[in-house]
Amino acid sequence: MKFPTVRHCWTAFLLLLASGLSAKEVPPPPDPPRLVNDFVGLLSRTESQALENKLVAYDDSTSTQIAIVIERSLEGDDIFDYSFRLAEAWGIGRKGKDNGILIYIAFEDRQIWIQTGSGAEGFLPDVMAKRIIDNIIVPAFRQQAYFQGLDRATDAIMQLGSGEFEPEGLGKKKISAARVIFFIVLLIVLFILLSRMGGGGGGGYYRGGRYDRGGGWIWWG
Known part of the structure; x- marks a missing residue:
C-alpha cells in the first residue's frame, strides 16, 4: 500500500532529518492482524471488540480498511511522520488500492492524526x-x-465513503449565486486597492501552522 503523494514523501523526509534521525521505532504489525490496537487500555475489551467487528465488516463490504492505533506517547517524534511510517509498515489498506485510513492517537501527548491513503483521499x-x-x-x-x-468518527468516515455524511459543521453549505457574485466582486475590488497601495516590496506569504496540508493534529483536555 502506498500512502504517499510526492508532497507527503518530501515532507516526511524533511521531518525525519529535522528530528536528527531519532525517530520512534514502529512496533511490528499485530499477529494475528487487528484493525483496533489499543496499547494504552483506553477502551474496554468489549468496546475494542465492538469497534473491531465494525471495521472488519466495513473492510469486507467495501475493501476500505480503517485502523485505530492508540499509543501512550510519540517519544518526541512527529505525529505525521510516525503515523505515516506506521501505516506503511503495517500495510493498512488493500494492496494496489492504497485505500487505508489510520486514526492514530498518542494519548499522553494529547495528539491525534488521521492518516489517509491516496485511494481514500477522494472522499x-x-x-x-x-x-x-x-x-x-x-x-x-x-x-x-x-x-x-471513535465510534462516531468511524461512522462519519464510512458515511463520507458512501456520500451520506452531511452533519452540521461538516457538510457542504449551499451558497446562493448572488452571494457568490458579491464575493467575487469584493475580491476584485480588494485586489485593485491592494495593488495600488502595495507598490514594490514583494515577499512571500507564510501561513502559520505545521500541518497546513493537514489531516489535523490537536490537543485536548
Missing part, C-alpha cells in the same frame, strides 16, 4: 479528516467518552 480529504477530529473525537475525549468518540 476523506485532509480538511474533512481535521474536522472529524475537531468536531467529533476531541469533544468526546474531553468527556472521557473514548469509545463514543
